[in-house]
Amino acid sequence: VTAAAAAEAMRWENGVLVLLDQTKLPTQIEYIRCDSFRRVAEAIKRLEVRGAPAIGIAAAYAMALAAQEAALFAKTKNTKDNDAFWDLLYSAARELKSTRPTAVNLSWAVTKMLTAAETAKAAATPDGLAALLKKIADDLAATDREVNKKIAANGAAIFRNRKMSFLTHCNTGALATAAVGTALGVIVAVGEQGNVVNVFVDETRPLLQGARLTAWELSQLGIPVTLITDNTAGWVMKQGKVDAVIVGADRIAQNGDTANKIGTYSLAVLAMEHKIPFYVAAPVSTFDFSLPSGGSIPIEERAPEEVTVLNGKRIAPCDVRVYNPAFDITPHDLITGIITEEGVLSPPFSAAIAQLKRKSEA
Amino acid sequence: VTAAAAAEAMRWENGVLVLLDQTKLPTQIEYIRCDSFRRVAEAIKRLEVRGAPAIGIAAAYAMALAAQEAALFAKTKNTKDNDAFWDLLYSAARELKSTRPTAVNLSWAVTKMLTAAETAKAAATPDGLAALLKKIADDLAATDREVNKKIAANGAAIFRNRKMSFLTHCNTGALATAAVGTALGVIVAVGEQGNVVNVFVDETRPLLQGARLTAWELSQLGIPVTLITDNTAGWVMKQGKVDAVIVGADRIAQNGDTANKIGTYSLAVLAMEHKIPFYVAAPVSTFDFSLPSGGSIPIEERAPEEVTVLNGKRIAPCDVRVYNPAFDITPHDLITGIITEEGVLSPPFSAAIAQLKRKSEA
Numbered sequence: 001v002t003a004a005a006a007a008e009a010m011r012w013e014n015g016v017l018v019l020l021d022q023t024k025l026p027t028q029i030e031y032i033r034c035d036s037f038r039r040v041a042e043a044i045k046r047l048e049v050r051g052a053p054a055i056g057i058a059a060a061y062a063m064a065l066a067a068q069e070a071a072l073f074a075k076t077k078n079t080k081d082n083d084a085f086w087d088l089l090y091s092a093a094r095e096l097k098s099t100r101p102t103a104v105n106l107s108w109a110v111t112k113m114l115t116a117a118e119t120a121k122a123a124a125t126p127d128g129l130a131a132l133l134k135k136i137a138d139d140l141a142a143t144d145r146e147v148n149k150k151i152a153a154n155g156a157a158i159f160r161n162r163k164m165s166f167l168t169h170c171n172t173g174a175l176a177t178a179a180v181g182t183a184l185g186v187i188v189a190v191g192e193q194g195n196v197v198n199v200f201v202d203e204t205r206p207l208l209q210g211a212r213l214t215a216w217e218l219s220q221l222g223i224p225v226t227l228i229t230d231n232t233a234g235w236v237m238k239q240g241k242v243d244a245v246i247v248g249a250d251r252i253a254q255n256g257d258t259a260n261k262i263g264t265y266s267l268a269v270l271a272m273e274h275k276i277p278f279y280v281a282a283p284v285s286t287f288d289f290s291l292p293s294g295g296s297i298p299i300e301e302r303a304p305e306e307v308t309v310l311n312g313k314r315i316a317p318c319d320v321r322v323y324n325p326a327f328d329i330t331p332h333d334l335i336t337g338i339i340t341e342e343g344v345l346s347p348p349f350s351a352a353i354a355q356l357k358r359k360s361e362a
Numbered sequence: 363v364t365a366a367a368a369a370e371a372m373r374w375e376n377g378v379l380v381l382l383d384q385t386k387l388p389t390q391i392e393y394i395r396c397d398s399f400r401r402v403a404e405a406i407k408r409l410e411v412r413g414a415p416a417i418g419i420a421a422a423y424a425m426a427l428a429a430q431e432a433a434l435f436a437k438t439k440n441t442k443d444n445d446a447f448w449d450l451l452y453s454a455a456r457e458l459k460s461t462r463p464t465a466v467n468l469s470w471a472v473t474k475m476l477t478a479a480e481t482a483k484a485a486a487t488p489d490g491l492a493a494l495l496k497k498i499a500d501d502l503a504a505t506d507r508e509v510n511k512k513i514a515a516n517g518a519a520i521f522r523n524r525k526m527s528f529l530t531h532c533n534t535g536a537l538a539t540a541a542v543g544t545a546l547g548v549i550v551a552v553g554e555q556g557n558v559v560n561v562f563v564d565e566t567r568p569l570l571q572g573a574r575l576t577a578w579e580l581s582q583l584g585i586p587v588t589l590i591t592d593n594t595a596g597w598v599m600k601q602g603k604v605d606a607v608i609v610g611a612d613r614i615a616q617n618g619d620t621a622n623k624i625g626t627y628s629l630a631v632l633a634m635e636h637k638i639p640f641y642v643a644a645p646v647s648t649f650d651f652s653l654p655s656g657g658s659i660p661i662e663e664r665a666p667e668e669v670t671v672l673n674g675k676r677i678a679p680c681d682v683r684v685y686n687p688a689f690d691i692t693p694h695d696l697i698t699g700i701i702t703e704e705g706v707l708s709p710p711f712s713a714a715i716a717q718l719k720r721k722s723e724a
Binding site for chain 2 (some may be wrong): 026027169200202203204205206208211212215216219224225226227228229230231232233234235236238262263265266269270273304307308310311313314315316317319320321322323324325328
């Protein structure tokens with residue numbers, strides 16, 4: 001079992017970002033060739049690429065594509081000042097940030113790219129800036145791979161020398177990141193030590209990322225997996241079949257409140273009821289150091305058709321009202337620990353996260 | 363809004379039991395004409411008819427069909443003793459009881475039919491017994507209609523003069539019974555008083571009885587409904603959007619432990635966490651007075667394909683292991699009250715249920 005065996009969510013190929021279309025998995029393996037930032041923005045909206053770290057990296061590459069496009073456009077203008085270049089780059093940044101509101105990695109990555117371009121503004125040509133942004137996107141992807149490894153190692157250390165049955169939700173594996181994943185990366189690392197007895201995977205309605213992606217990734221890696229419907233999670237906990245729950249995160253506030261895929265909050269309550277440790281695994285880029293608590297995290301609501309239509313077929317009455325939030329907020333007091341590349345944070349999270357903030361600003 | 367507007371799960375027509383095929387709803391309205399007990403057994407197994415009270419009544423009519431078939435068969439034998447008749451009737455009873463293990467109404471109804479036949483044995487011909495069993499099945503259906511009305515009235519009394527937002531799971535409406543339903547009957551009765559603000563309906567994976575049947579029934583009746591995925595239930599409770607949870611039951615033990623559709627247990631834990639009252643609505647025929655607690659209720663596990671295939675299309679990897687229990691057990695201490703035709707039982711349930719038992723034996 002190695003990270004190399006894991007699926008790859010994206011790769012850069014001759015000036016084009018190639019995305020694995022995650023909406024088609026696991027029945028079809030199809031790739032989308034994105035030669036414009038707008039196509040990447042579209043892919044993020046449609047969830048063809050998803051997972052907080054992965055959409056951060058995809059957005060970084062989208063900014064590199066935007067810089068390519070802007071440099072080409074600036075040339076056609078044939079003027080000395082580069083206003084056309086910068087106009088397009090800023091508008092791309094705005095458009096990319098607006099694609100999905102909850103995961104903070106997205107705006108974090110776009111801001112990082114813009115700042116880098118602005119810093120080099122005086123010294124570089126548009127072509128030079130485009131090349132620079134491509135390099136920085138590569139660096140972000142490489143950093144994410146390193147971060148993934150550290151999260152996996154830090155998480156695996158918690159469960160060292162214990163036979164573990166995990167429960168996880170949604171997809172936090174290779175497809176959601178640039179490498180082995182966050183929560184799933186931890187599980188895979190425990191698996192590499194031969195200590196994973198079973199992984200209960202919630203199918204994760206409405207888009208079934210657990211059934212389609214996580215169950216598929218674990219099967220590919222040869223780790224024992226049992227697929228369950230979301231509403232079976234409490235019952236398997238009740239039967240003593242789960243030793244720990246590990247999930248990813250889309251945004252973590254200063255106090256440890258965590259936005260993650262809808263259903264995570266219920267799992268946290270159920271884990272607490274059954275005295276099962278509940279871990280969040282996420283890179284430092286998932287922390288929003290500007291938010292005091294989860295109450296101010298915007299929750300994306302998605303189209304009713306995600307719930308009422310499956311595989312193009314209606315599975316509910318036409319006229320029914322639907323509430324389809326993509327995420328929920330898990331209060332910090334339901335969380336046992338937050339596994340990051342900088343170590344495992346323990347309660348009280350406020351202090352640990354303040355320290356993380358100082359470190360990230362240093 | 364009247365019970366007449368509700369869908370009808372089954373009707374008897376010239377010696378044939380006509381079932382509404384609930385696996386096709388709401389996109390197709392198709393009927394299955396059952397002229398043999400075996401076709402009814404098949405329909406119960408395939409969930410073409412489902413819901414604890416409804417499968418009890420369907421099984422009663424199946425026994426009437428078996429008696430018709432047996433009477434016909436006995437004639438071809440042309441002997442004086444009626445062994446052929448009784449052999450077929452007993453074997454039908456065994457076969458029907460084995461179709462689904464969890465709901466107790468099924469074996470309750472079959473036993474009632476057999477006992478009635480045995481009581482009339484000496485006095486009646488096979489044809490006479492067949493006519494008798496048809497009449498008793500009619501009586502059971504009529505009783506269920508009366509019982510439904512009383513459950514609805516007893517439940518609605520709990521919420522009198524209050525604007526209510528309910529959350530419910532699976533389907534406990536007209537399709538699951540012979541009339542307005544159990545849990546859904548209560549909600550409809552509160553709706554008739556103009557006091558239902560909203561009903562959150564869990565879609566209820568894997569077979570989507572909530573999305574396909576409950577959302578459809580409520581829409582038809584003009585009661586405000588909001589469809590959610592199962593894993594959204596905790597989050598709507600957290601946001602204070604739910605005043606009470608009401609569910610049905612497939613079997614209730616002496617101490618009040620309740621078997622019901624998978625996911626019910628999680629809802630009960632979540633309701634307790636949010637201090638939301640959690641009610642079970644069920645007829646006395648759902649109580650298993652022989653079982654001390656829920657631990658001895660058999661839990662039906664169904665085929666993995668219910669989870670991995672939808673509308674004939676695979677939605678999970680081929681080789682993945684699946685755990686697909688159709689039911690779970692909610693411990694009595696998570697239940698606020700049990701709404702029956704004999705009144706609303708309150709904790710401690712053991713005493714209330716013992717009294718119910720004495721009454722039902724009287």
